[in-house]
Structure formats: structure tokens, C-alpha cells
Amino acid sequence: MKKLLFILLLLLGAFAVWGISSYNKLVLAESDIAESWSRVESFCRRRTDLLPDLAATASGYLPEEQSGLIGDLTAARNQAEQFTMPDFSQASVDRARGVQDRVDEAVDALVSVLETIPETAEDRHCARLLDQAGRLGIQILNARADFDRSTQAFNALTRTFPANLAAKLFHFEEKGRFETAEPASL
Numbered sequence: 001m002k003k004l005l006f007i008l009l010l011l012l013g014a015f016a017v018w019g020i021s022s023y024n025k026l027v028l029a030e031s032d033i034a035e036s037w038s039r040v041e042s043f044c045r046r047r048t049d050l051l052p053d054l055a056a057t058a059s060g061y062l063p064e065e066q067s068g069l070i071g072d073l074t075a076a077r078n079q080a081e082q083f084t085m086p087d088f089s090q091a092s093v094d095r096a097r098g099v100q101d102r103v104d105e106a107v108d109a110l111v112s113v114l115e116t117i118p119e120t121a122e123d124r125h126c127a128r129l130l131d132q133a134g135r136l137g138i139q140i141l142n143a144r145a146d147f148d149r150s151t152q153a154f155n156a157l158t159r160t161f162p163a164n165l166a167a168k169l170f171h172f173e174e175k176g177r178f179e180t181a182e183p184a185s186l
């Protein structure tokens with residue numbers, strides 16, 4: 001009887017150690033996702049903070065028929081500032097991608113018009129803003145790729161045995177991904 005009790009306690013202890021270990025791995029992987037998202041958010045916020053200055057500078061150079069680009073940029077900025085990521089579900093990540101894509105499109109449209117105007121090349125402030133916008137775009141792509149790697153690692157952990165049992169037991173849900181292209185280099 002003592003031998004059976006010892007075996008049961010040993011199995012129970014092994015199960016407890018396994019459960020704690022799996023739970024901790026899932027928590028660390030989820031924490032890595034939150035950290036990588038904060039980098040995405042930080043670069044996006046830096047770009048959003050740059051947009052009013054870019055719009056003000058651009059307004060002095062844009063022909064009247066192109067002035068709608070400033071309104072598009074302002075609307076995209078306002079939408080980006082109001083967006084919050086409630087969770088890391090695929091639906092939330094898709095909404096974040098949509099908001100960020102709208103800002104990307106507005107910035108790209110404005111930059112492509114500004115680059116065709118000869119006076120902007122001589123304006124150091126405008127050139128600096130355009131350069132910053134380009135660098136931030138690359139940093140956002142890189143941060144999104146890091147976020148995707150973090151979510152991929154977490155999602156793989158939640159689907160592999162035996163951690164998938166702990167993921168189900170503790171309600172760890174699969175996280176969404178941007179599925180971005182390969183990151184660019186500076």
C-alpha cells in the first residue's frame with residue numbers, strides 16, 4: 001500500500017512540476033508578445049507624432065489639387081491615435097494592420113507627391129521629415145516581423161504536446177499575426 005501511495009505521490013509531483021513548467025513557458029511567451037507589440041506601438045506612435053509637422057511642412061509645397069492628401073493624412077492619424085489593442089486575437093491584429101496600413105498609404109501618397117516637387121529637395125526640414133518617415137516605416141516593418149516571430153513561437157507552444165494541455169487548462173488562446181513580409185534593413 002505504501003508503495004502504491006508513493007508512486008501516486010511521485011506521479012502527482014511530476015504532473016505538478018510539468019504543469020508549473022508549461023504554465024511558466026506560456027506566460028513568458030505571452031510576455032514576449034506583449035513586449036514585441038509595445039515596440040510596434042512605440043514606432044507607430046513616433047510616426048504619428050511626426051505627421052502634424054510633415055503635414056504643416058507639406059501644405060506649403062502642395063499644389064491645390066493635391067491638398068486633399070493633408071486631410072487623408074490627418075484622418076489616418078486621428079484613427080491611429082484612437083486605436084487600442086484590446087487583446088492579441090487575429091481580429092484585433094487585423095484591425096491594427098488596417099489602421100497602420102491607412103497611415104502608410106497616406107504617408108506614401110504625400111511623400112510621393114513631395115518628392116516630385118523640386119523645392120522640397122532644397123528644404124532641409126522637409127528632407128529630414130521625409131527621411132524620418134521612411135526610417136520609421138522600416139522600423140515598423142521590422143517590429144511587426146518581431147511581433148510575428150513572437151506570436152509564432154507562442155502559437156507553436158500552445159499546439160505542441162504537452163504544453164498544449166496546459167494551454168487548454170489555463171485558457172491560453174492562439175494569438176494573431178501580421179504576417180508581414182521580411183523585414184527591411186536600414
